[in-house]
Amino acid sequence: MPLTYSQAKAAIIDLRWLPDEARAALRDGGDWEKTDHTADMGNPFVSWDSDKRTYVLTHYIATLEVRGGDLYDVVLECDADGNWDSQDAARYGTPESAAMLADYSYEASRPGWKDYWVYVLTTGKDPINEVMYRRDVRQVARESLVRDHGVAEADLPAPHPDDCDCELCADLARDEAAEWYDELNRGYLQDRI
Numbered sequence: 001m002p003l004t005y006s007q008a009k010a011a012i013i014d015l016r017w018l019p020d021e022a023r024a025a026l027r028d029g030g031d032w033e034k035t036d037h038t039a040d041m042g043n044p045f046v047s048w049d050s051d052k053r054t055y056v057l058t059h060y061i062a063t064l065e066v067r068g069g070d071l072y073d074v075v076l077e078c079d080a081d082g083n084w085d086s087q088d089a090a091r092y093g094t095p096e097s098a099a100m101l102a103d104y105s106y107e108a109s110r111p112g113w114k115d116y117w118v119y120v121l122t123t124g125k126d127p128i129n130e131v132m133y134r135r136d137v138r139q140v141a142r143e144s145l146v147r148d149h150g151v152a153e154a155d156l157p158a159p160h161p162d163d164c165d166c167e168l169c170a171d172l173a174r175d176e177a178a179e180w181y182d183e184l185n186r187g188y189l190q191d192r193i
């Protein structure tokens, strides 16, 4: 299938930036991958982890790799130790790779963030320590929902009251009493220092 104009243009731009080793791998049927990614290059996704029963932060980055002489769009995931591991891959410039890249795009990350800020606003908890400098986490959540997610002031969800007896609040109260919750939070803080 011939490349469209925009695919061909993107290919020329991408390929121009490939180092000599990558070009050699393409020519000789070899392998090449870039290894010097840093966490701040990644696109942050926040999602509910049903095992840990809390939100977790994951960074993804899209890059190019040569595998067996073919060029691939590859999505890498940053693990807790800051190492990048291959998460998903598709042949470069194909509809499959376009769909894959869309799954890890900024747009795809937004619903997770909206859910997260609703959680922060309603519970007063910021489990991934997204709010820095000891600001009021609920105020930051409120601002983000209105400014970044188009939620009208009148539609902002109400915080759970202090004496709320819903399942989530019971869960949070139990977690805070548990030792592992402290350890979990220490882990998150260490990741961010």
Ligand SMILES: [Zn+2]
Pocket: 160, 161, 164, 165, 166, 167, 168, 169, 170
């Ligand atoms: Zn509640």
